[in-house]
Structure formats: C-alpha cells, structure tokens
Amino acid sequence: MTSTISPPSGPAQQNGRRDPESPGGRGTGPVTRPRREWRSKLGALDVKASPYLYIAPFFILFALVGLFPLVYTFVVSINDWDLLSGAGEWVGLQNYAIELKDPYFWNSLFNTFSIFMLSAIPQLIAATFIAAILDQNLRGKTFWRMGVLLPYVVTPVAVTLIFSSAFDEKYGLINNLLQMLNLDAIGWKSEVFPSHIAIASMVNWRWTGYNALILLAAMQAVPRDLHESASLDGAGSFRRFFSITLPSIRPTMIFVIITATVGGLQIFTEPKLFNPSSSTLGGPNREYQTTVLYLWDLAFNRGDFGKASAVAWLLFIIIIGVGLINFFISRSIASAGATSPGKTARAARRAANKNIQRSGHSPAAHDSKEHRR
Amino acid sequence: MSLKTAPTPQTQTTQVSAKRTRKRSLGIDKRPGFLTYGLLIAFFLGGAYPLWWSFVTGSASTGAFAGPLPPIFPGEAFLSNVAEVFSTIDFWAALGNSIAVSGVITISVVGFSTLAGYSFAKLRFRGKQGLLVFVIATLAVPTQLGIIPLFMMMKEFGWTGSIGAIMVPTLVTAFGVFFMRQYLVDVIPDELIEAARVDGASMIKTFWHVGVPAARPAMAILGLFTFMTAWTDYMWPLLVSPQNPTLQVALSQLQSAKYVDHTIVMAGAVMATIPLLLLFVLAGKQLVSGIMAGAVKG
Numbered sequence: 001m002t003s004t005i006s007p008p009s010g011p012a013q014q015n016g017r018r019d020p021e022s023p024g025g026r027g028t029g030p031v032t033r034p035r036r037e038w039r040s041k042l043g044a045l046d047v048k049a050s051p052y053l054y055i056a057p058f059f060i061l062f063a064l065v066g067l068f069p070l071v072y073t074f075v076v077s078i079n080d081w082d083l084l085s086g087a088g089e090w091v092g093l094q095n096y097a098i099e100l101k102d103p104y105f106w107n108s109l110f111n112t113f114s115i116f117m118l119s120a121i122p123q124l125i126a127a128t129f130i131a132a133i134l135d136q137n138l139r140g141k142t143f144w145r146m147g148v149l150l151p152y153v154v155t156p157v158a159v160t161l162i163f164s165s166a167f168d169e170k171y172g173l174i175n176n177l178l179q180m181l182n183l184d185a186i187g188w189k190s191e192v193f194p195s196h197i198a199i200a201s202m203v204n205w206r207w208t209g210y211n212a213l214i215l216l217a218a219m220q221a222v223p224r225d226l227h228e229s230a231s232l233d234g235a236g237s238f239r240r241f242f243s244i245t246l247p248s249i250r251p252t253m254i255f256v257i258i259t260a261t262v263g264g265l266q267i268f269t270e271p272k273l274f275n276p277s278s279s280t281l282g283g284p285n286r287e288y289q290t291t292v293l294y295l296w297d298l299a300f301n302r303g304d305f306g307k308a309s310a311v312a313w314l315l316f317i318i319i320i321g322v323g324l325i326n327f328f329i330s331r332s333i334a335s336a337g338a339t340s341p342g343k344t345a346r347a348a349r350r351a352a353n354k355n356i357q358r359s360g361h362s363p364a365a366h367d368s369k370e371h372r373r
Numbered sequence: 374m375s376l377k378t379a380p381t382p383q384t385q386t387t388q389v390s391a392k393r394t395r396k397r398s399l400g401i402d403k404r405p406g407f408l409t410y411g412l413l414i415a416f417f418l419g420g421a422y423p424l425w426w427s428f429v430t431g432s433a434s435t436g437a438f439a440g441p442l443p444p445i446f447p448g449e450a451f452l453s454n455v456a457e458v459f460s461t462i463d464f465w466a467a468l469g470n471s472i473a474v475s476g477v478i479t480i481s482v483v484g485f486s487t488l489a490g491y492s493f494a495k496l497r498f499r500g501k502q503g504l505l506v507f508v509i510a511t512l513a514v515p516t517q518l519g520i521i522p523l524f525m526m527m528k529e530f531g532w533t534g535s536i537g538a539i540m541v542p543t544l545v546t547a548f549g550v551f552f553m554r555q556y557l558v559d560v561i562p563d564e565l566i567e568a569a570r571v572d573g574a575s576m577i578k579t580f581w582h583v584g585v586p587a588a589r590p591a592m593a594i595l596g597l598f599t600f601m602t603a604w605t606d607y608m609w610p611l612l613v614s615p616q617n618p619t620l621q622v623a624l625s626q627l628q629s630a631k632y633v634d635h636t637i638v639m640a641g642a643v644m645a646t647i648p649l650l651l652l653f654v655l656a657g658k659q660l661v662s663g664i665m666a667g668a669v670k671g
Contacts, residue, residue: 046575050577058488065523069520133409138404138409144413147420150653153652153660154423155604155649158645162423162424163423165430166426168635272607272625276629299521300524315518320514
C-alpha cells in the first residue's frame with residue numbers, strides 16, 4: 001500500500017517508466033522493490049520529519065534566547081553574583097528577602113503601577129470613544145484611520161525627547177502655557193504625581209490610536225442586522241453602543257488590556273530619557289523610577305546581578321499574576337454582564353428573523369453584504 | 374420591545390416599505406454630521422501637533438526660545454541645527470545600523486514564523502496541540518526580563534558592541550508563529566496541499582509552491598510590524614552596543630550630550646522620525662489593515 005500511495009513514487013510510474021507490476025501495481029516485483037521501498041521510505045520520512053524540521057528553528061532559537069535567559073535569571077538570583085567578579089556564593093532566596101524589604105524596590109513598583117494606571121485607563125476609554133467615532137459611515141475612512149495611527153510611527157525615544165522638552169520645568173511649552181494663563185508652573189520632573197502624568201501622557205499619545213484601530217476592527221465584526229433590528233426596536237445610537245457594541249467587543253478589550261499590562265509594567269524608555277540631567281535614574285529622588293529602571297540601575301550601574309535578577313523574577317511573577325487577574329476579572333465581568341445585553345441581542349436577532357419570515361422576501365442576502373464596511 | 378414593532382399580517386407590505394424608510398431615518402448607515410468630523414480633526418491635530426511642534430522647535434535658533442511661547446511657524450535654523458546633530462552623533466552610521474538590524478530581524482522572524490506557522494496550521498504531527506499551546510502561552514511571557522543572562526552571554530562570546538548582538542534575542546518571536554498559523558489555517562485548503570503531494574511534490578516543495586504564495590499577505594504584515602518593533606527597540610541595543618549604536622540609541626546620546634539645547638535635540642528627533650514617516654506614507658494603509666486584521670485573528 002504505502003509504496004503506491006506515497007507521492008514521490010507516483011510520477012515515476014506515470015511517466016511511463018517500465019514497470020512490470022504496473023497493471024496490478026502492488027509492488028511485489030523483485031527488481032523494482034528495493035528502489036521503490038527506498039523511495040517510499042524517504043517519502044515517509046519526509047512526511048514524518050518535515051513538520052518538526054519546520055518548527056525546529058523557532059523552538060531552538062526561542063529556547064536559547066528567550067527561555068534559557070529567563071530561567072537562568074533565576075539561577076543568577078540565588079547567587080551573590082556580581083558584574084565584575086562573576087558568580088559568587090550560593091545565597092538561596094536571600095536576594096529576594098533583601099529586595100522585598102528594600103523601600104526603593106517598593107517605590108519602583110508603586111511608580112510602575114501608578115504610571116500604568118494613568119496610561120491604561122484613560123487610554124482604553126479614549127480608544128473606545130475614538131473607535132466608536134470611526135465606526136460610522138465616514139467619508140475617507142482610510143484617511144481618518146491613518147490619521148489616528150500617526151503617533152504610532154514616532155519611536156518611543158523620539159516621543160520622550162519631544163515630551164521631555166515640552167514638559168521642561170523652566171522653558172517647556174506646557175509650563176509656559178500655564179503661566180500665560182496665570183497658573184503656577186508644575187514640577188513635571190521633580191514631583192511624583194506630575195511626573196507620572198507626564199510619562200503616562202507619552203504612552204497615551206503613542207498608543208491610543210493603535211488600540212482604537214484594534215477596537216474598531218472588533219466593532220466592525222459585530223453583525224449589522226443586530227444594529228438594524230435594535231434600531232427598529234427603537235434603540236438610539238447610544239443605547240446600541242452600550243447594549244450591543246460594548247458587550248460584543250469585550251474579548252478584544254481583554255486582549256488589549258492584557259497586552260497593555262505586559263508592556264506597561266515593563267516601561268523603560270520613557271522614564272529613562274525623561275530627564276537627562278538627573279544623575280539618579282528615574283528622577284532626583286526616584287520620583288518616577290520604574291521597576292525595570294530600578295533593575296537596570298542595580299544590574300548595570302551597581303553591578304549587583306544577583307539582586308537585579310531577583311527583581312527581574314519578582315517583576316516576572318507580578319506581570320504574570322496581574323495578567324491572570326486581568327483575565328479572570330474581565331472574563332467574570334463579561335459573563336455577568338452578558339445576561340442583559342445578551343438577552344437584548346438575542347431578542348433583537350429573533351425579532352429580525354421574525355421580520356424576515358413575515359415579510360416573505362429575505363433581506364438577508366442584501367444585509368450580509370453590509371456586515372463589513 | 375419587539376412587540377411594538379411586530380407587524381400584523383394585514384400590514385405586511387406597508388411594514389416592509391416603512392422598514393426601508395425607517396432604516397434610512399434611524400440612520401445605521403447615515404453619513405455622520407459635522408460633530409464627528411470635528412472630533413476626528415481634533416484627534417488628528419492632537420496626534421500631529423507634537424510632531425509639528427518638534428519641527429518648529431528643531432528649526433528655531435536658540436535665541437527664539439526667549440519668548441513666552443515657541444513660534445508657531447518653523448524658523449530658518451533647521452539645516453544648521455541638523456548640521457550640529459551630525460557633528461555630535463554619527464547619524465548615518467546609526468541609520469545604517471538600524472536598517473541592518475531591523476532588516477535581518479525582519480527576514481528571520483518572517484521566514485521562521487512562516488515555516489513554523491505553516492507546519493502548525495497545515496501539517497499533521499504528534500504533539501502538535503501541546504506545542505501550539507506552548508507557543509500561545511509564551512505570548513504573554515515577558516522574555517525581555519532575561520536581559521541579565523543575555524548580556525552575560527553576549528559578553529562571554531565577545532559580541533558586545535556588534536550589531537549581531539543586537540539582533541540575536543529577537544530573531545524569532547512566538548507572536549510571529551502564532552500570527553502566521555492563524556492566517557494560514559483558514560487560507561490554504563487542505564485539498565491544495567494534498568493535490569501537490571499527489572503530484573509528487575516533496576514536503577518542502579509543497580511549502581514553497583503552495584504555502585508561501587498563500588502566506589504572502591500575512592508575511593508582508595508581519596514583516597512591517599517586526600520591522601517597526603525592531604526599529605523602535607531601545608533597551609537592549611542601549612545595553613549591548615552603546616559604542617556602535619542604532620538610531621534610537623544615538624538619538625538618546627544626542628539628548629544626553631545636548632540636553633540644554635532643545636533645538637538640536639528636536640532637530641535630531643525630527644531627523645530620526647523621517648524614515649518611519651516615509652514608511653507611514655508608503656505603507657500606512659497596510660499598517661492600518663494589519664492592526665485591524667491582527668485584532669480579529671488574535
């Protein structure tokens with residue numbers, strides 16, 4: 001069986017090569033058998049091994065440069081490891097204990113979460129709002145979509161240079177504006193909360209449009225007849241937005257939130273470059289020193305690889321933990337909230353079906369073209 | 374709610390026409406009004422203004438900063454500011470490094486992701502489900518946190534200071550594999566692969582003649598985003614190769630050298646943004662559709 005089915009031997013037979021067994025064709029000929037078996041074995045090997053060969057480069061490289069360093073970070077973290085002198089004594093979990101008592105570590109965590117909240121929440125709201133505006137029958141759709149994406153092509157380093165200059169305490173655009181309005185200048189680079197707002201504004205400026213497009217894609221995937229039948233039932237555009245659009249895009253929102261968490265908790269570039277004149281990383285008194293910045297300072301300025309690795313692992317656990325919490329919270333919100341909007345949606349769909357059946361002719365074919373604009 | 378509009382049999386025909394007109398008047402597909410366009414213009418200006426402002430600042434002579442507000446229109450000093458940028462950092466070498474690093478990473482990620490994604494999407498093999506779950510799980514793993522051992526490795530190999538060291542950690546991504554898998558699983562009919570196999574094509578030939586042509590649109594999108602990500606990366610290039618910098622690192626070095634002189638720093642920021650602005654003008658449509666496609670798939 002295998003010898004006739006296996007593809008590589010197929011064309012050889014079709015090409016009319018002399019084959020004594022070809023009418024019966026079950027591969028019993030003593031002359032051709034070794035050759036064909038060899039070919040079929042090769043073919044079988046091809047079929048069996050190829051899938052693994054194709055995924056191998058990814059897994060090997062990923063193991064070497066992705067997973068191994070992460071695991072080895074743990075090994076470094078349980079040693080008294082130094083940048084210059086290399087691996088020191090085994091110290092167990094002592095580095096973790098020290099870091100968990102270090103106020104600078106907690107300060108960095110506070111800053112990270114504060115900046116994260118200040119960027120994630122307004123950004124999500126703004127992105128949903130922008131997406132809802134874009135999710136209309138606009139003229140020049142592509143132009144507006146590209147328009148909201150513009151900040152995304154400015155690199156974080158350039159964004160930080162621009163905003164750092166704008167937030168300059170003495171000569172910056174924003175304090176100048178404030179003073180023109182007879183308000184007090186704000187210590188954007190020397191006070192905790194203002195500096196967090198300034199850094200969050202950089203993140204928001206660059207990413208809101210990007211996330212709006214993701215949410216827009218989800219909104220456009222909502223079936224049009226759902227909107228149509230709800231509108232037939234007298235639901236205005238606001239009602240439809242809250243009862244149909246929002247519940248439908250929840251999975252995408254979860255996706256956006258989780259991506260934002262993993263990225264946001266590792267924020268580095270913005271606080272690193274926010275104030276180049278500060279000798280301490282993350283502000284004169286560590287006002288906006290995030291955890292990755294703290295890790296960087298520990299490892300590459302103070303050379304304490306052991307403690308820095310412990311911080312890396314603590315942050316790793318926190319990121320995974322927050323990601324999971326986000327996931328479960330948003331999932332339970334989704335299932336709890338699904339009852340009422342789900343009912344509305346179902347009722348709307350039923351009503352739509354009824355209308356179609358009653359009216360005899362089916363607008364469905366016409367409608368389905370309008371599902372996607 | 375549905376009771377209100379439920380038609381009685383007698384009024385069937387009127388109901389249909391009423392539905393048509395109401396559909397128009399209730400406005401699912403109504404053209405939006407001025408408010409919408411006004412808001413969109415406001416968003417657009419908000420997005421563009423910081424860029425414009427950086428150009429205005431970057432083209433001002435240092436003295437122009439004496440006023441309470443920066444000028445609204447660009448000054449004449451842009452070229453002299455740019456000359457100052459060029460004398461402070463080796464802009465062209467950094468640009469070359471960025472192109473080389475992002476180019477190699479893009480080719481590697483797209484190539485290996487297509488290969489692995491095709492395998493996951495269309496080939497049968499033992500352990501496929503488990504390995505795929507592994508790939509998906511690693512999507513959320515912050516591998517960036519492994520920089521300390523990675524740095525030690527690069528030092529051990531003597532690679533620090535070379536652009537090769539910048540490339541190594543991102544030659545493959547779990548996202549790329551997952552993205553290609555999601556795309557290919559729908560887009561290639563199994564029959565097509567079987568047909569190629571029956572015609573006697575080997576596995577790799579089937580991949581090349583069936584898989585790759587089908588994957589091309591997704592490869593372009595993945596390539597675009599991989600290039601962007603590699604281009605914007607800052608932390609790892611800064612750590613491993615500050616003496617042979619990419620554009621982003623060079624730009625940050627300009628900032629630490631000239632932080633008192635905003636005009637020069639802004640001129641540098643503008644210069645460094647131009648390449649991606651060009652990319653945006655040329656491929657902005659693809660970026661938009663890529664983000665929107667990725668959202669539905671992911």
